[in-house]
Amino acid sequence: LANKKFHPQPTEFAVKDTKIGPDNITIMSGPCAVESEEQLLTIARAVKKEGATILRGGAYKPRTSPYSFQGLEEDGLRYMQTASKETGLATICEVTSAHAVASAFKYVDMLQVGARNMQNFELLKEVGKTGMPVLLKRGLCATIDEWLNAAEYIMSSGSSKVALCERGIRTYETSTRNTLDLSAVCVLKERTHLPVIVDPSHATGVRSFVEPLAKAAIACGADGLMIEVHNDPAHALSDGPQSLDFDLFASVMEGLKPYISLA
Numbered sequence: 001l002a003n004k005k006f007h008p009q010p011t012e013f014a015v016k017d018t019k020i021g022p023d024n025i026t027i028m029s030g031p032c033a034v035e036s037e038e039q040l041l042t043i044a045r046a047v048k049k050e051g052a053t054i055l056r057g058g059a060y061k062p063r064t065s066p067y068s069f070q071g072l073e074e075d076g077l078r079y080m081q082t083a084s085k086e087t088g089l090a091t092i093c094e095v096t097s098a099h100a101v102a103s104a105f106k107y108v109d110m111l112q113v114g115a116r117n118m119q120n121f122e123l124l125k126e127v128g129k130t131g132m133p134v135l136l137k138r139g140l141c142a143t144i145d146e147w148l149n150a151a152e153y154i155m156s157s158g159s160s161k162v163a164l165c166e167r168g169i170r171t172y173e174t175s176t177r178n179t180l181d182l183s184a185v186c187v188l189k190e191r192t193h194l195p196v197i198v199d200p201s202h203a204t205g206v207r208s209f210v211e212p213l214a215k216a217a218i219a220c221g222a223d224g225l226m227i228e229v230h231n232d233p234a235h236a237l238s239d240g241p242q243s244l245d246f247d248l249f250a251s252v253m254e255g256l257k258p259y260i261s262l263a
């Protein structure tokens with residue numbers, strides 16, 4: 001279902017009032033984790049002002065340590081809905097279990113499957129059954145074939161609206177959190193009609209690398225970007241070092257303007 005051979009036209013789909021697909025660079029921005037209603041609203045207003053059309057925010061956080069902040073769960077989803085009502089932004093939230101899928105279905109416009117769950121096949125089927133738009137992140141050590149097969153799980157379960165998100169893979173290099181595989185964008189463009197999103201925030205873990213890699217991603221043919229933004233990165237409950245503050249996000253978006261208009 002994901003193979004370009006049987007579906008040569010690029011796929012485009014709507015997420016609330018915004019579109020993901022060709023002729024458009026979709027910007028998904030927001031905090032790593034929803035921390036409070038106030039925090040989310042402040043960030044939602046700021047990212048909308050700079051041109052983001054989808055608000056991201058984690059309510060179920062798959063943290064490496066069980067002692068790290070795990071997310072506000074259903075309360076976080078409610079705040080996402082409030083922020084969407086106030087700003088008009090579409091919303092995306094990661095789901096980590098069947099229970100989270102059932103909750104997120106009620107509150108947000110797009111579901112995210114995180115890198116750590118890319119091959120959680122039961123979760124992929126649950127996500128597919130909703131028929132909702134889905135952002136499928138690449139697994140930390142997944143080949144492009146394994147990633148496309150994960151997309152097949154979602155599509156064959158009922159959702160044709162899948163976007164693939166390159167977020168860096170694990171290599172021997174330790175200077176960045178992961179290694180952004182931009183060649184994956186080129187490979188995917190040859191092999192699938194599904195839209196491709198690049199997440200330079202999780203790929204590098206370093207905020208100063210977000211802008212150059214975002215530009216490179218668009219040059220490679222990406223259909224959108226996921227960029228983490230926080231009102232106070234130094235005190236973020238997760239992923240502070242890679243999060244942009246509002247001024248930096250504004251300057252990154254300014255820098256991206258010529259690239260976005262070329263797309």
Ligand code: PEP
Pocket residue numbers: 032058062094113114115116137167202
């Ligand atoms: C996230 O988007 O907040 C996240 C946890 O990303 P990934 O699954 O790519 O690590």
Ligand code: MN
Pocket residue numbers: 032033202228238239
């Ligand atoms: Mn994060």
